[in-house]
């Protein structure tokens with residue numbers, strides 16, 4: 530298949546009942562204005578609207594134009610720093626609380642999936658060890674989980690690995706049987722429906738270009754008019770642009786690239802990943818893949834370029850990465866390729882709170898499928914002044930770095946260094 534024949538629309542969006550472009554005017558005033566119609570913004574909107582606050586969600590692009598329609602749909606415990614790292618920094622209680630939020634986020638999404646048809650598949654995840662040393666570390670970590678934060682983990686020695694994935698690329702690994710996957714677009718549409726049913730309005734293709742303080746709130750400038758709002762939430766994550774330079778200095782947009790193979794047939798996919806699990810591995814430059822929801826394709830993602838590129842340009846590199854693990858896919862054609870901007874933070878933690886009176890919730894470091902709906906709900910509750918909205922992350926500093934203004938000039942050297950570390954098997 531030539532690059533021209535590859536669709537750059539995410540696989541999930543192509544088959545989803547996405548709403549037509551909105552044409553409505555924006556109201557002159559609302560109680561709550563939310564910038565960003567992804568998982569975070571929609572989850573927050575549901576809370577504020579259900580409490581009777583007039584709520585408007587605006588997005589610069591289509592509904593979920595950011596990561597929320599572009600992700601891999603993998604659901605896992607998603608707090609990046611280890612308990613030990615967090616304990617050294619914040620003390621045991623805060624560290625425990627932060628890690629608990631990560632577990633609660635998965636539990637919350639699992640319960641949400643009872644209400645929203647988002648193709649929840651509780652197939653678990655295989656975490657492949659890139660080296661024998663990584664495998665030993667996995668075994669050690671599995672045996673020494675902090676008390677109260679235990680997850681079910683099953684060790685898979687190399688000799689049994691083919692029961693998980695038809696490859697000799699890994700040195701064994703472990704299975705997280707409670708991990709799951711969702712259809713990202715269905716989750717998005719489900720969250721939108723809940724927000725709308727609660728009374729919120731969602732207007733797409735309506736960028737907010739400026740927010741100014743007024744006597745009793747804010748005025749937001751949009752191409753469809755000025756909106757006065759008592760409260761504003763920035764739910765812009767990796768798409769946080771010049772609208773708020775303070776936030777832009779605190780999130781690092783990083784391109785994550787995905788490809789989907791053409792339908793291979795469920796039998797062929799099952800032969801590759803017999804238990805239909807998500808697959809990730811222990812390299813610094815992470816790859817992640819899984820069977821599509823219908824079990825017919827492999828959807829494969831990772832960091833495919835040093836600097837950001839057109840997703841079509843990244844197809845050969847992603848293919849190469851995929852075929853190193855699964856050489857059986859050498860003849861498989863790629864039908865879709867797309868990219869989205871995840872939001873890293875300098876301490877690899879999500880952040881939520883209020884700056885200069887404006888609420889924010891962002892920085893999931895590529896793991897927002899469970900975290901964004903969960904923290905979106907929490908920040909919505911905080912905007913209502915509810916105690917349930919409190920989180921262990923409240924009040925933590927949201928760090929930036931000198932000379933960082935939103936363009937991650939350090940990304941290419943960092944990825945290069947990580948690739949070297951991976952190649953050396955460290």
Ligand SMILES: Cc1cc2nc3c(=O)[nH]c(=O)nc-3n(C[C@H](O)[C@H](O)[C@H](O)COP(=O)(O)OP(=O)(O)OC[C@H]3O[C@@H](n4cnc5c(N)ncnc54)[C@H](O)[C@@H]3O)c2cc1C
Pocket residue numbers: 564565566567568569570587588589590592593594595596597598599600601602603604605607735736737738764765766767768769770772785786787817830867868869870871890891893894895896897898899900901
């Ligand atoms: C390729 C890829 C794979 C991923 N895979 C996974 C995965 O398997 N598991 C996982 O947990 N996470 C994954 N993620 C991350 C996850 O998708 C995100 O963390 C999550 O969707 C973030 O949701 P959000 O609502 O905070 O942000 P987004 O969905 O990115 O939404 C932000 C929105 O803000 C809008 N916006 C920005 N500025 C303005 C403005 N001025 N005016 C109006 N609107 C504005 C944007 O248009 C955008 O729609 C992946 C991400 C990508 C890109």
